[in-house]
Amino acid sequence: MTDSSHSYLGYCFPRVETSISSASNLSSLLLRGSPNMAGVMRLLVILEEDSRIKLELPNGIPSSVDEVIHETTNFCGLTNEIRLQYKDADFGTWVNLTSTSELKDLATLKVINVVPSVTLFLEPVEYSVDKANFQSQDDSSMSSSACSGDTLPVSSPSSDTDRKEQWPKVFLIPTFSHSTETQLRDGNAEYQRSQVRLTPSSKMLSNILETLADKVYSYKSYPSDADFSEVAEALTQTHPCLKEPGSFNHSYGWKQRLKTKMYKYRTYLKSHSSSSDELTVNTVKRKLPTDAHPAKNIKKPRRTESNHYPSLPFNETPESMEQGRVALLSEVKKRNNVQTIRQKMARTFAFRRQEIVDKKTSLHEMIERWPALFEVQEDTDTTTKREIALKCLILNMGESVENLIKEFLVSEKDEAGQILQRETIAIFVIRAQAATEDIGIILEGLEVVNNLASVANAVAILLGFLYALNLEYPETLKLTFEYIQKVFMELDPKGMATKVKQLLVQVSYTSKFSSHGK
Known part of the structure; x- marks a missing residue:
């Protein structure tokens, strides 16, 4: 049959041409009627790149996009605001869903998390010192920083490395991405039933290690071997599906991976201009020629100092801090001036700390440069x-x-x-x-x-x-x-x-x- 005869039959007998089309085209044609009359509808919902869920709607496609979003949110257990996209056949790309008429059975939807708008108000903040927390060794108010594997550390008004908390007595495993948490939940349930361990994908493994490294860094830049062991054991205790066969404590491999990740994490932070002095002080360009080797003379806490090498306060330079130190020399000579001295000592804490760690200043020079450091308020405790x-x-x-x-x-x-x-x-x-x-x-x-x-x-x-x-x-x-x-x-x-x-x-x-x- 020629093309012309085929066209003639289509014109004379339109029902014949429809009947010889594929079943999928026929079902698609029927679905273009009333959406709610199509029976059970099946949708593939993409939550993340490696996380997909099958959604069944027994009453067909809802009449509005808001209803579709509501059904998706409830079924997938989502708590944040989302919007949906569908794969457009005309353009071959993802397009925002604005009408349910674009949906059909076996359609695919992609979940897009909506980032809420934030209004930032900037107000002047006075630097203050808490008397109860100030001691002779010049403790100062600190603010912790937050950073993730995908973002750079953000400088706080005082310093981007100051920490408020010591390493916790019990290390709590942080929450991972939605996809990772879903797989871990299912993996833990399967482990309880059959003792079958979960084999993480490369993306899941990366998310776990990045999140753990970020949490560890919030306490310490240079954790000890015992710290790594504690975190690894806490991970396998919290998520038993991640236990490793052949390991004496089921977590030795995780410990080694976390060590490597922490090293890369510090390297990543040091490579950016916003990284903290605590890390950049150990870069080769900041070392003396005799110590110009990455692993030589690493400056890190001797004991468990949270702020071993704090950064200078916001908008301060070594020159301005030196001026503050000189001003302190005059304040020390004044009577009844304890409060002012405390404030200035707290303000210059990071500068003084960097000087001690960098230059290893002698005690004679410290007494001369920082006499207020050696002034101690009397204590009334006289008990033996x-x-x-x-x-x-x-x-x-x-x-x-x-x-x-x-x-x-x-x-x-x-x-x-x-x-x-x-x-x-x-x-x-x-x-x-x-x-x-x-x-x-x-x-x-x-x-x-x-x-x-x-x-x-x-x-x-x-x-x-x-x-x-x-x-x-x-x-x-x-x-x-x-x-x-x-x-x-x-x-x-x-x-x-x-x-x-x-x-x-x-x-x-x-x-x-x-x-x-x-």
């Missing part, structure tokens, strides 16, 4: 109970009390001065029979503070100096200071030395036994 407890702690750690506390009589003052000049770190006590005449702190042979209220007060202030001046714990008292840090202060309690852990267990058991005996 804490002093006795501290001495007992030192003895329990197998260390010598004399390595920390040097006691002299008033008549031995001259001899004491000669002895203390040879001490690197010490607390001296001058007694006059039963009374205490003076208590002070020695650093590198220099008397940095005196007239303290008690030995316990002196130990607390000494800890502040060790942080403020970035000093190591004395080797002969390493266990004592570790116990104070990890047990008393609850800072980085992981990885305790055996003696520290044994004493903690013993004290905990004794306390529990005593409470039950009452």
